[in-house]
Amino acid sequence: xxxxxxxxxxxxxxxxxxxxxxxxxxxxxxxxxxxxxxxxxxxxxxxxxxxxxxxxxxxxxxxxxxxxxxxxxxxxxxxxxxxxxxxxxxxxxxxxxxxxxxxxxxxxxxxxxxxxxxxxxxxxxxxxxxxxxxxxxxxxxxxxxxxxxxxxxxxxxxxxxxxxxxxxxxxxxxxxxxxxxxxxxxxxxxxxxxxxxxxxxxxxxxxxxxxxxxxxxxxxxxxxxxxxxxxxxxxxxxxxxxxxxxxxxxxxxxxxxxxxxxxxxxxxxxxxxxxxxxxxxxxxxxxxxxxxxxxxxxxxxxxxxxxxxxxxxxxxxxxxxxxxxxxxxxxxxxxxxxxxxxxxxxxxxxxxxxxxxxxxxxxxxxxxxxxxxxxxxxxxxxxxxxxxxxxxx
Amino acid sequence: xxxxxxxxxxxxxxxxxxxxxxxxxxxxxxxxxxxxxxxxxxxxxxxxxxxxxxxxxxxxxxxxxxxxxxxxxxxxxxxxxxxxxxxxxxxxxxxxxxxxxxxxxxxxxxxxxxxxxxxxxxxxxxxxxxxxxxxxxxxxxxxxxxxxxxxxxxxxxxxxxxxxxxxxxxxxxxxxxxxxxxxxxxxxxxxxxxxxxxxxxxxxxxxxxxxxxxxxxxxxxxxxxxxxxxxxxxxxxxxxxxxxxxxxxxxxxxxxxxxxxxxxxxxxxxxxxxxxxxxxxxxxxxxxxxxxxxxxxxxxxxxxxxxxxxxxxxxxxxxxxxxxxxxxxxxxxxxxxxxxxxxxxxxxxxxxxxxxxxxxxxxxxxxxxxxxxxxxxxxxxxxxxxxxxxxxx
Numbered sequence: 001x002x003x004x005x006x007x008x009x010x011x012x013x014x015x016x017x018x019x020x021x022x023x024x025x026x027x028x029x030x031x032x033x034x035x036x037x038x039x040x041x042x043x044x045x046x047x048x049x050x051x052x053x054x055x056x057x058x059x060x061x062x063x064x065x066x067x068x069x070x071x072x073x074x075x076x077x078x079x080x081x082x083x084x085x086x087x088x089x090x091x092x093x094x095x096x097x098x099x100x101x102x103x104x105x106x107x108x109x110x111x112x113x114x115x116x117x118x119x120x121x122x123x124x125x126x127x128x129x130x131x132x133x134x135x136x137x138x139x140x141x142x143x144x145x146x147x148x149x150x151x152x153x154x155x156x157x158x159x160x161x162x163x164x165x166x167x168x169x170x171x172x173x174x175x176x177x178x179x180x181x182x183x184x185x186x187x188x189x190x191x192x193x194x195x196x197x198x199x200x201x202x203x204x205x206x207x208x209x210x211x212x213x214x215x216x217x218x219x220x221x222x223x224x225x226x227x228x229x230x231x232x233x234x235x236x237x238x239x240x241x242x243x244x245x246x247x248x249x250x251x252x253x254x255x256x257x258x259x260x261x262x263x264x265x266x267x268x269x270x271x272x273x274x275x276x277x278x279x280x281x282x283x284x285x286x287x288x289x290x291x292x293x294x295x296x297x298x299x300x301x302x303x304x305x306x307x308x309x310x311x312x313x314x315x316x317x318x319x320x321x322x323x324x325x326x327x328x329x330x331x332x333x334x335x336x337x338x339x340x341x342x343x344x345x346x347x348x349x350x351x352x353x354x355x356x357x358x359x360x361x362x363x364x365x366x367x368x369x370x371x372x373x374x375x376x377x378x379x380x381x382x383x384x385x386x387x388x389x390x391x392x393x
Numbered sequence: 394x395x396x397x398x399x400x401x402x403x404x405x406x407x408x409x410x411x412x413x414x415x416x417x418x419x420x421x422x423x424x425x426x427x428x429x430x431x432x433x434x435x436x437x438x439x440x441x442x443x444x445x446x447x448x449x450x451x452x453x454x455x456x457x458x459x460x461x462x463x464x465x466x467x468x469x470x471x472x473x474x475x476x477x478x479x480x481x482x483x484x485x486x487x488x489x490x491x492x493x494x495x496x497x498x499x500x501x502x503x504x505x506x507x508x509x510x511x512x513x514x515x516x517x518x519x520x521x522x523x524x525x526x527x528x529x530x531x532x533x534x535x536x537x538x539x540x541x542x543x544x545x546x547x548x549x550x551x552x553x554x555x556x557x558x559x560x561x562x563x564x565x566x567x568x569x570x571x572x573x574x575x576x577x578x579x580x581x582x583x584x585x586x587x588x589x590x591x592x593x594x595x596x597x598x599x600x601x602x603x604x605x606x607x608x609x610x611x612x613x614x615x616x617x618x619x620x621x622x623x624x625x626x627x628x629x630x631x632x633x634x635x636x637x638x639x640x641x642x643x644x645x646x647x648x649x650x651x652x653x654x655x656x657x658x659x660x661x662x663x664x665x666x667x668x669x670x671x672x673x674x675x676x677x678x679x680x681x682x683x684x685x686x687x688x689x690x691x692x693x694x695x696x697x698x699x700x701x702x703x704x705x706x707x708x709x710x711x712x713x714x715x716x717x718x719x720x721x722x723x724x725x726x727x728x729x730x731x732x733x734x735x736x737x738x739x740x741x742x743x744x745x746x747x748x749x750x751x752x753x754x755x756x757x758x759x760x761x762x763x764x765x766x767x768x769x770x771x772x773x774x775x776x777x778x779x780x781x782x783x784x785x786x
Contacts, residue, residue, distance in 0.1 A: 051724065055731040057712070080699065080724045088702050088720050096716040306473065309481050319450070323489040327481050331444065331473045338448040338731055 015222045016153055016195030018254045018275075022364050026246065026273040029363040032223075032254050034100040034152040035193025036092065037067070041254060041275040042363075044266065044356045045070040045102060046283060046349055050079070051095040054283050055338070055345045058097045064318070064346065065353030068100040068152075070278040073145050074109030077135070078128050082148040090150030102153035102278070105142045105184075105199075108160045108227075108259075121179075123157065139183035143196070147189065155225065156184035158199045163231040170203035177201045177227075178215040185219050195222025197256060203228060204237050206244045213248040224249045225256040226274075230265070239268050246273035263292060263355055264379065267372050270359050282352045286345030289333040293351065295381045300344065304386045305330040318350035319343070408615045409546055409588030411647045411668075415757050419639065419666040422756040425616075425647050427493040427545035428586025429485065430460070434647060434668040435756075437659065437749045438463040438495060439676060439742055443472070444488040447676050448731070448738045451490045457711070457739065458746030461493040461545075463671040466538050467502030470528070471521050475541040483543030495546040495671070498535045498577070498592075501553045501620075501652075514572075516550065532576035536589070540582065548618065549577035551592045556625040563596035570594045570620075571608040578612050588615025590649060596621060597630050599637045606641040617642045618649040619667075623658070632661050639666035656685060656748055657772065660765050663752050675745045679738030682726040686744065688774045693737065697779045698723040711743035712736070 018041075022029040032039040046053045046061060048069045053061045061069065071091060076082060088094050091101055107124075110117060114126035114135075123138020139157040146154035158177040161170050181198050188196040198216035202208030209226075216224060226245055229238045242257060249255050256276035257269050266277055282292065291298040293313040298305070300312075311321040312329065320329065320343035332340030355375075362371035411434075415422040425432040439446045439454060441462045446454045454462065464484060469475060481487050484494055500517075503510060507519035507528075516531020532550040539547035551570040554563050574591050581589040591609035595601030602619075609617060619638055622631045635650060642648050649669035650662050659670055675685065684691040686706040691698070693705075704714040705722065713722065713736035725733030748768075755764035 050728045050730055051721070052730050052732040055735070057732070057735065058716075079728060080720070084700060084720070087700065088718060094718070094721050094724075096721075307477060307480065323451075325481060325487070327473070327477070328444070328487050328489075331487075335443045335472060337443055337445050338734060339445040339450070341731060342448070342450065342735070 014192055015190055016193055018223065018252060020252065024363045024366050024368040025271070027270050027359075027363045027368045028255075028273060028275055029360050030254065030275055032068075032100070032275070033193065034068075034195070035191070036098060036100045036152055039067045039100055039276075040360060042266075042270045042356055042359050043068060043276055044352050045276065045278040046352075047072070047278055047280045048095065048097075049280075050075045051085075051091060053345075053349075055286065055341045056283075056349070058095065060346060061097070061349065062099065064349040065357060066099075066349065068102060069097055070102045070104065071095075071149070071151070072109060073103050073106035073142060073149070074113065074137075076103075076149060077106065077137070077145050078130055082145040086148040086150070092150065100152040101149075102276075103146045103149055103151040103155065104258075105155040105157040106137050106145070107142070107158045110137055111160055111162075119159070121176075123180075139180040140187045143184050143187040152194055153223065154188065154194070154196045156181045156196065156198050156221075158201060158227055160231065161201055161203045161228045163203065163228075163233050165203050167203075167205055167208070170201075170205050170208055174201040174203075174208050174212050178212060181216055182219055185221065197221055197223040197225050197254075199225045199227040199258070200245060200249075201228050204233055204241060206241065209241060209245045210248055213245060217250060221253070223254040223256060223276075225258050225276075227258045229257065230259045230261055230279075235265060235268070238265070239272060242269055242272045242274060249273075263352070264376070266352075266355065267359065267375050270363075271368060271372060282348035283345050286348050287341050289340070289344065290348075291329075291344055292348050293383070294378045295383055296379050298383055300326065300329050300333050300340075302330075308387045310384070310387070312347060313351075316347065316350065316354075318347045320347040320350075407585055408583055409586055411616065411645060413645060417756045417759050417761040418664070420663050420752075420756045420761045421648075421666060421668055422753055423647065423668055425461075425493075425668070426586065427461075427588070428584070429491060429493045429545055432460045432493055432669075433753060435659075435663045435749055435752050436461060436669055437745050438669065438671040439745075440465070440671055440673045441488065441490075442673075443468045444478075444484060446738075446742075448679065448734045449676075449742070451488065453739055454490070454742065455492065457742040458750060459492075459742065461495060462490055463495045463497065464488075464542070464544070465502060466496050466499035466535060466542070467506065467530075469496075469542060470499065470530070470538050471523055475538040479541040479543070485543065493545040494542075495669075496539045496542055496544040496548065497651075498548040498550040499530050499538070500535070500551045503530055504553055504555075512552070514569075516573075532573040533580045536577050536580040545587055546616065547581065547587070547589045549574045549589065549591050549614075551594060551620060553624065554594055554596045554621045556596065556621075558596050560596075560598055560601070563594075563598050563601055567594040567596075567601050567605050571605060574609055574614075575612055578614065590614055590616040590618050590647075592618045592620040592651070593638060593642075594621050597626055597634060599634065602634060602638045603641055606638060610643060614646070616647040616649060616669075618651050618669075620651045622650065623652045623654055623672075628658060628661070631658070632665060635662055635665045635667060642666075656745070657769070659745075659748065660752065660768050663756075664761060664765060675741035676738050679741050680734050682733070682737065683741075684722075684737055685741050686776070687771045688776055689772050691776055693719065693722050693726050693733075695723075701780045703777070703780070705740060706744075709740065709743065709747075711740045713740040713743075
């Protein structure tokens, strides 16, 4: 007889986990715990496609209130390459971002950016949009790449069902994604504070969405995304899918609406139970001269701003609004100066993160409905009245 | 009889002034006092062409050690317009830079950038490079524009004599610039802490340079620039002109070598008595992937940096060198990411300003010659040996 205490079975590493702090109707206030710290949800993830949130230093990204950044597997596998990032110590160190990272699976970009692809049971063969070279990507390689990047949250490889799609197309596509989800899970190696999220597909067909949820929850993931939306179906259809699908997902795990969206999309989706978002809109709009404000979106190229010495939004305390006039930002955008992109990107991310902070506080305070009504009313006001152009030139 | 004390004649406002703190042979250590603070000389002025040092927030420009920025009259008169900048509170407020500013006269850019110009005794008529519109610029309007911009240091309108030029061409051009200098001085309205600098011309003809100095010092300015160099004559010819011309200038006033230059140009010109410099090189090079270092210039696009986890310069404490590897910056430049331009511009300005700080300390310590020898030896070393590329990708 062995007198030593029986050896305990090795503890399963605790993956990324979710803590639900408060609810207001369907809206949820939570904390996503990862290997690189916690994320307050509902959270917006700026997109750092090529290992950089465009035109922002990482310290500035953090200063906007951002706690998690999304990076793209497709772009990084092509340049600089996943093995190179791994040899350089992983994506956090490479891009000097020590907070949580989420990587997508590459599936969406392969379908939308790459050329001449063949799709089969094992994945996709595609041509790089950079140099035309051939690459393969499937569930195992996608998860392997995300592991090489050392991401906190990896996503299952899936097919983003196009819109419109017939019911049969959507079903076939969804079932393929579910088989890939199983293969992604099998390839994923659990590590402390890391997680793999499954992605619900099924187009706008609610019963397909429900079957997809069942398939994924049977496999089991650290979180669940709703994919295949914001692809042209319109906000009403998107909200309907979210409203019907979110309640089917496990309450104790985070829910991520991929590729969404405009400010009012975020407010509406949070009210329908979503915890995580990503979208290129605030950063891309910064590069095209758009500024998001409480009173709607401004086009800073517009001549009405040329002589206006007021900030974009006098209630905003981002560096662009504290230090610079509309006239100056208008000038920078007209002159195609990089500083214009830097300031507008910062402002837009600040706006998005302030909106998320407002949503979180509203849920905590049980006044989500009032917050949403106030948001909508203020957006409807439109921009402050124009100044007469003071310039004599 | 009037028992009241006799009214004093109104005090002449004290313009921008120069304080000579130390000398080492011809090299000078000084302070240029302006309405927006003092500038430690020898000083390097980054170029903020269109009211922005490209890809840099003003706070970051200051963090490099920059105390004065140059802005371009030609660009600003065309966009957004001098009257508009004045209506918006002047250039400092417009670009959120509360330290000293120097503006050029527009003369150089009119000759190099604008189209279809006619040159006469009163100035130049030219076509805007932006929209082809016709504009006139001469000594009076140039000084007026610089006053509207509310600059600390204005420059006389001059013709930058092309290289090569015959003796006769150089003389005719220089004499025109001297007449314009007189008209610029007449139009300039003295204000406290503001100054107008004259510009020595004369090409590579030393006697013409001497005559130009005599003409300018007879008029009298708050400082003197040597113009018409770094236009193709080569470093040896440039140094000869500087060496022969600088000692003719008043010792108690600042000397500015316009449009110069490479790091070794700065060291050589400081040894020959120059106090102020401006050049687009550190900022423009940042946009083309070049990094200045103690051991010479690196091309960050080069594949040798692709797997290199070391900073650009491990002795540099700029944000680019403290937070990022050569591999990452290489990746950003290859991917044409704005952050690559931001980091390299910051690094290059930091390098230039650290070089100027080193020169100032060397002059104070009476070891300028050793500093120059050490600088040259280190530049000659070339880059640190390449790492084997650790990537398996």
